Amino acid sequence: MKKYVAEFERPIIELETQLEELKKTPSAHKADIAREITYLEKQIAKLKVKTYTNLTPWQKVQLARHPERPHFSDYLKGIFSEFTEIHGDRLHGDDKAIISGFAFLGSYKVIVVGTEKGKTTKEKVAHNFGMPHPEGYRKAARLFELAGRFNLPVINFIDTPGAYPGIEAEERGQAGAISNNLKILSDLDVPILSTVIGEGGSGGALALGVADRIFMMENAYYSVIAPEGCATILWGDAKKAEKAAAELSLTADKLVKLKLIDGIISEPLGGAQHNKEEVFADLKSTLLKTLDDLTKINVDELKKRRYQRLMAAGVFSEKDNLDVTRGIKILRGDADENRSAN
């Protein structure tokens, strides 16, 4: 299979290919080649550090979408044990864009829910590229309510370009399915932990994202709109996505600074795909430690803090700096005049 390479990674891959070829050459000039190899290896290491430690927001978006990046199903295997999948929304169908069920996280019994994109073409189609239909969100809602009743913490994983934008999804109430999840999560009686592992696309991501603690992988993104969509609306050109990504403040480091997420799980150089085991171990210990903390808090206090956290989101001023209001009275007067003219 041909390896996927993001545009900005190409110089590294070119050097690596050179290195491979050099290693293949016959051993007649062994000494010369050995020197060359060491030199190239050093160059590659340097270039990797240079490329991956100063990633632009757009480059991070590309890494977040990297096809070899671990998906929810990988985290499920890597972090949890004894997973039992629970299917269907009891209304329409079983949406495979969302996988959900019972599992153990360490010694905790938990409900785990996440969006899954799939890897092979066949899987991608089956999982609808990680874009849930309303029945996916309703399946999640069922599980959330179950979690609340049986006192099981909820662990959510987010990796979706967004809720599926299609005719059937609209007809079956995509908007209402999302808002209902927001409502259920905002007042659920158990601790909720959410982690954005890849793409955190808009309302479709938020539907699993109302939580007591929100974490992001270092190269994940979380945004009100995909950079391409934003670029199309603002500049009429999807190709300006790079600029849009920079304006949207969608990277983990930015969101920590804005106090909208609680922590970042660091990734190996070049992205989580380069050392999955390490990433799983890091996230697992973070989730366990957080659960230890949150399960000590009494339910009412937990919900109060969650509510306060939601209410604190937003930046505004109490004073209007440009008052141009023409006044309600005056406008109403106009309307009355116009009416009486008839």
Place this chain on the structure above:
Amino acid sequence: MSISEWFKREDRSSIKSKDKRAVPEGIWSQCASCKSTIFQNELFATDFVCPNCSHHYQLSALQRIDLLIDKDTFNETAKDVSSKDPLKFEATKKYKESIDKAKRSTGLKEAIITGKGSLYGRPVAIGIMDFRFIGGSMGSVVGEKIVRLINMAIDESLPVVIVTASGGARMQEGIFSLMQMAKTTAAIDRLQKENLPYVCILTNPTTGGVMASFATLADIIIAEPKALIGFTGPKVIEQTIKQKVPKEFQSSEKMLEHGQIDMVVERKNLKSTIGQVLDFLSPAEVVYEKIRS
């Protein structure tokens, strides 16, 4: 100049013909839907519904107040809450400039007006969005004003009426706008646990983040006729599924057919319908008193 040139026909395409349909503003206008010519004063009388095809024009928030709230009873709340620019967002215009421009052109301070007023003598907490203000988009201020409106309703045991007109979340406030969906929803949840009625009126257009948060959580959802209603706008759907979508599939009527809303109500009946719904959902003793008296 040769004689032949005298007789040469002018290239007609170069002459800009005056659009015959254009009429002086203020007296006559042309219906955007059926193209018939309407006497403007007639529009004022019908609350901006085309007398010919009953196309419902968008209303400003102030016109809505006039339509739904008893005369001189509206008191605006949270009116000085205004937008900041937390991300220093810069598109073709700076975000701050977009806001100032919207303020100047609409005379409003934000995409929603909130307050308390009477609806047929009944006090209600009411929030009205205005599409002209950056597409009625929801940023931090819209979210905060809705939360304060709901908190007031809870404190004073008032029913809540919200009229939506919005393209969705405000991009220029990025993730903060997304969070307003969760924020408004959490407030609505508290209102509903207090058993206070909440009616939402969807007007043209209501999509995106507003639709996927407080709008779809109303106890009763009413839409004006032929409004565009949905989560994803038709253009994005077409881009995604790579085929044309039927023109009317996200209309109020289709949403009613699919069981997503409770009723489609013409503008002239809107106020009375809201009144009936609120009457019915009010605590029993209130209605009893009414019957007795």
